[in-house]
Amino acid sequence: MVIGVTMVNVSPGKEKDVYVVIKGMKNVRDIYHxxxxxxxxxxxxxxxLSELNRTVDDIRSVDGVTKTQTVVGAEI
Structure with missing residues (x-):
């Protein structure tokens, strides 16, 4: 199991649309504004890790997302 925390920047006015799309993605456990x-x-x-990377790539492809930064951890 791999846990990632991705910080996301979006274009002004796109917050609600981006939130709805990301919230519905596979592997997304929580999203906080x-x-x-x-x-x-x-x-x-x-x-x-490869599945986590695919999810981050999906987030990056959302219309309105301008920047992401991800940190990754693993359960011990």
Missing amino acids: VFGEFDFVVIIQAES
Whole structure:
């Protein structure tokens, strides 16, 4: 099991649309709207690093997403 935390920036006015799309994605456990450098924090839970990477790629392809930054951890 691999856990990823992806911070996401979106274009102004696209927050609601991006939230709805990401919330419905496979492997997305939680999404939080935050204030500061990023607009959203997305918690991803996947079976493998490659599956997590595919989910991050899917997030990056969402219309309105301008930047992502991901940190990865594994359960011990």
